[in-house]
Amino acid sequence: MQHVAIIGAGIGGLAAAMRLAHGGVKVTVLERQATPGGKMRSLPSAAGMIDAGPTVLTMKPVFEALFREVGCQLADYATLIQEDILARHFWRDGTRLDLMRDRQASLENVRHSFGTVAAAEFHRFSRDAQYLFEQLNDPMMQSAAPALRRMIPVMLRSPGTVMRMDPLRSLAQSLARRFSEPRLAQLFARYATYIGGLPQASPALLALIWHLESLGVWHVKGGMKQLAYGMEACAKTLGAEFHYDSCVTKFEHGGSGQYHLECDGRFLSCDAVLFNGDPNALARGLLGPEASAATAPQATMPRSLSAHVMSFAAQVQGLPLAAHNVLFAADPDQEYRPLAQGAAQHDPTLYICAQDRFGSTTPSGQERFEIILNHPPSAEMAVPSQKVREQCQTILLDHLTRHGLSFTPRPPPSTLTMTEDFAQMFPGSDGSLYGRSPHGMMAAFARPTARTKTKGLYLVGGGAHPGAGVPMATLSAKHAAAAILSDLTLT
Numbered sequence: 001m002q003h004v005a006i007i008g009a010g011i012g013g014l015a016a017a018m019r020l021a022h023g024g025v026k027v028t029v030l031e032r033q034a035t036p037g038g039k040m041r042s043l044p045s046a047a048g049m050i051d052a053g054p055t056v057l058t059m060k061p062v063f064e065a066l067f068r069e070v071g072c073q074l075a076d077y078a079t080l081i082q083e084d085i086l087a088r089h090f091w092r093d094g095t096r097l098d099l100m101r102d103r104q105a106s107l108e109n110v111r112h113s114f115g116t117v118a119a120a121e122f123h124r125f126s127r128d129a130q131y132l133f134e135q136l137n138d139p140m141m142q143s144a145a146p147a148l149r150r151m152i153p154v155m156l157r158s159p160g161t162v163m164r165m166d167p168l169r170s171l172a173q174s175l176a177r178r179f180s181e182p183r184l185a186q187l188f189a190r191y192a193t194y195i196g197g198l199p200q201a202s203p204a205l206l207a208l209i210w211h212l213e214s215l216g217v218w219h220v221k222g223g224m225k226q227l228a229y230g231m232e233a234c235a236k237t238l239g240a241e242f243h244y245d246s247c248v249t250k251f252e253h254g255g256s257g258q259y260h261l262e263c264d265g266r267f268l269s270c271d272a273v274l275f276n277g278d279p280n281a282l283a284r285g286l287l288g289p290e291a292s293a294a295t296a297p298q299a300t301m302p303r304s305l306s307a308h309v310m311s312f313a314a315q316v317q318g319l320p321l322a323a324h325n326v327l328f329a330a331d332p333d334q335e336y337r338p339l340a341q342g343a344a345q346h347d348p349t350l351y352i353c354a355q356d357r358f359g360s361t362t363p364s365g366q367e368r369f370e371i372i373l374n375h376p377p378s379a380e381m382a383v384p385s386q387k388v389r390e391q392c393q394t395i396l397l398d399h400l401t402r403h404g405l406s407f408t409p410r411p412p413p414s415t416l417t418m419t420e421d422f423a424q425m426f427p428g429s430d431g432s433l434y435g436r437s438p439h440g441m442m443a444a445f446a447r448p449t450a451r452t453k454t455k456g457l458y459l460v461g462g463g464a465h466p467g468a469g470v471p472m473a474t475l476s477a478k479h480a481a482a483a484i485l486s487d488l489t490l491t
Contacts, residue, residue, distance in 0.1 A: 001026045002488050005261055005268055007248045007287075008276030010038025011470050012461035014231035015066055015477030016274055021238035022070035023485045028270070029235075030246040030263055037228035038276070038461075039426070039433065040470070047313035047356070049223055050368040052417060055353040056324060057218045057227075059471035066474055070238060077230030079221035084360060086217045088322035089187055090403060092330050097187070098322070101216060110184070118181040125178050125188070128164045129211035135161045136208070141466040144479040145449045166204035167441055171197075174204035186332040190349060193374050195468045196304025196434030198336050203441045212471075219323065219358045227470075250288040251457060259456045262288075272484050276461045278435060279448050281428025294452035295459075303377045304434035304468070305339065306419040308392050310371040312411035318404040322360070325352040327403045342376045344392075349374075350399055369407075371396060377432035378419045389413035435463030450480040451487075458484055 002025045006013045009031035021027045041053040060080055067074040074080070086099040086106075097113045100106045103126070111119035135158055140146045166174040171192050175185040189199035191209040220227045232242060243263075250262035251273055261268045275282065275291075280300040285292045319325075329335040329347045338345045355368040373396055384392075393413045400406070423431035436447055449465045450458050460480040462468040 002272075003028065003270040004272045004274060004484060004488075005030060005259075005270040006274045006276060006460075007261070008038060008461065009033075009036040009228075009232065009242065009244075010276050010461055010473065011040060011228065011231070012464070012473040012477050012480070013038070013274070013276030014228060014235060015474045016276070016460050016481050017235040017240040017242075018066065018070045018072075018231060018238060019477060019481035020274075020484065021235055021240040023481065025271075025485070025488065027235070027240040028268065029240060029242045030248050030261070030268075031242065031244050032247045033425075034244050035225075035228075036232045036242070036244075037225050040224050040228050042223055042225040043311050045311070045313035045368055047366045047368045049225070050311045050313065051224045051353065051355060051370055052309060052311040054224055054470050055219075055355070055370060056213075057220060057224065057470060058212050058216065060216060060218055062471045062474050063227075066478075067234065070234065072234050072237075074230075077234050078227045080218040080227075081221060081359065083217045083219060083323060083358065085322045085324070086213055087324040087326055088320075089326045089328065090319060091183055091328050092403060095183065097183075099214075103214060106214070114181045114184065118179070118184060121179050121181070122184065125207070126210065126214065129208045129214075132161070132164050132205065132208040133211045136205075140444065141472070141475060144465075144483065145451075146445060146465065169204050170200050171202045171204050171206050172199035174207065175199070182332060183328070186328055186335075186349075187326070189332070190326065192438070193305060195438050196306075196432065197438040198305070198340055200336060200340065201437075201439040203438070203443070205441075205444075206438065217324070223355075248287065251291040251454075252288060253290060253456065271488060272456050272458065274458045274460055274480055274484065277463075278426055278429040278432070278461075279459055279463045280430065280432075280435070281426075282452075282457075284428045286428050291454055291457055294454040294457050295448045296453075298446045299448040300436055300463070302437045302439065303430050303432040304437045306375050306377045306422060306431045306433050308373045308375050308396070308419065309417045310373075310393070310396055310411060310415050311369070311417070312407075312415040313366045313368050314407035314409055314411060315366055316354075316369070317406050317408070321352065321354045321357060323354055323357045325354065326350070327352065327400070327405075339374060339376055344375060344395070345373070348395070348399060350396070371400075375419050377430045378423060379430040382420060383424070384418045384420050386413060389416050389418065392416055392418060434468035438467070450476070450483040 006029045039053045042049045043052045089097045110122045179185040192199045192202040254260040282294045327350045351372040353370040356363040419431035462473045
C-alpha cells in the first residue's frame with residue numbers, strides 16, 4: 001500500500017485525508033496542534049466553548065459531496081442548520097438591514113431601508129453576481145489549475161461575462177457605479193475582506209461572493225469545531241491515522257521514489273507529502289531547502305490581511321443582535337486607508353458573531369461572542385505586550401460603545417488573539433489569515449495549485465487554489481487528492 005503523509009489537520013488536510021484514504025492509500029496526518037481544525041479554533045469561556053475562527057459556513061453542497069464521494073453521509077458526522085437571517089447590518093445613523101435566506105425578503109428589506117431605486121439596484125447586482133458565479137464556477141473554482149485560456153470559451157459563449165466582471169475596476173469602484181446608495185456599496189465592499197483583501201485593490205469579480213452567501217448560511221450544531229471533529233472521525237473510519245502535537249521540520253527526497261519527513265527528531269518515509277499549511281512557510285525554508293523552491297514568489301506574496309479577534313462571554317445591552325452582525329464605520333471613504341498603509345484602522349467596521357443567537361433565539365444571561373477587527377499582517381513573532389493588548393481592546397470596545405453596545409463583565413485584554421499570535425500559531429504566515437492577497441485581476445491565477453515545483457510535495461488548504469474560506473479549502477482537497485492518486489498510479 002502506498003503511503004501519503006499530510007502535514008496539518010486543517011479543513012483542507014482533513015478533507016484530503018478522507019479522499020486519499022478512500023482512494024486506497026495509507027494516510028498519516030501530522031498536526032503540530034493538539035486538535036484538528038487549524039484556523040477553525042475554539043476557546044473556553046464561562047458560557048462554554050466559543051468559536052474563535054470561522055463562524056460563517058456557506059456552500060453546504062461542497063461538504064455533502066465530500067462525504068458522499070467517500071461513501072459516507074455528512075449528517076452522520078455533523079449537523080448543519082440553515083439560518084433565516086444571513087447577517088444583520090447596523091449603521092450609526094440608526095439604519096438597519098437584514099439580508100435573508102429568502103431572496104424576496106432581502107429585496108423588501110432593502111426597499112424598506114433605502115427605497116425603491118436602491119432595491120432595483122440590489123436586484124440587478126444580485127442577478128449579475130449569480131450570473132458570474134454560474135459562468136466562472138467550472139473554469140475557475142472547480143478546475144484544478146485555472147488558466148486564462150479556459151476563460152475564452154466562456155467569453156465566446158456568453159459575451160456579457162466580461163462586462164459583468166468589470167475587469168478594469170476595483171470592487172470599490174464597481175460598487176460605486178452600481179449603487180446610488182453609498183451604504184449598500186459599503187456593505188458589499190466589505191466582501192473583499194472575507195478573503196483578506198481591500199475593496200480599493202481587489203477585483204470587481206469578488207462581487208460574486210454575495211451570490212455564494214445568498215445561497216445559504218449554516219451553523220454547525222455544537223460549534224464549527226464539530227465539523228472538523230466529524231471529518232477527522234470519518235477519515236479514521238476510512239483508515240487514516242492522526243498524530244497530534246507532532247511538528248514536522250524537514251522534507252527531503254530519499255531516493256527510489258520515497259520521501260522523508262523529520263518529525264520531532266524521528267523520520268517518516270512515504271510516497272508523497274501533502275502540505276496543509278501556508279505555502280509561504282515553504283518559501284521561508286521552514287521544511288528545509290528541498291521544499292523552499294516548491295512555489296514561485298508571486299504565489300505567496302503579497303500577503304493578505306489579518307485580524308484581531310476577541311472571544312468572550314458576557315451579558316449584552318444595546319442593539320438587537322442577530323447571530324451574524326456587521327457594525328459599519330462612519331466614513332467608508334476613510335475606513336480602509338490605514339490598512340492600505342499597513343496601519344491599524346481609526347474607525348473600523350466590526351463583525352460580531354453572537355453564537356447563542358443561532359436560529360434567531362434570544363438567550364438570557366451570559367452569551368458567547370466573537371468580534372473580528374481587520375488588521376494588516378505582521379511577521380513580528382513577539383508576543384504582544386499587555387499595553388498593546390489593552391490599546392487594541394480599547395479601540396474595539398469604544399467602537400462598540402459608539403454603536404450603543406455594552407458588555408458585562410467587560411471583556412479583558414486576555415480575550416484577544418492578535419495578528420502576532422496568529423504568526424506564532426501558523427509559522428511562515430506573517431500572521432496573515434488568508435494566504436496570498438487577492439489584490440489585482442490576476443491574483444486568482446497566481447495562487448499556487450496542488451502540484452508544486454518540488455516532486456512529491458503537494459499543497460492543500462486556503463493558501464492554495466481555489467483560495468481562502470472553509471468551502472474553498474475543502475475544494476482544494478479534491479484537487480490535491482486527485483493529483484496525488486493520479487501521480488501515484490503513474491509512478
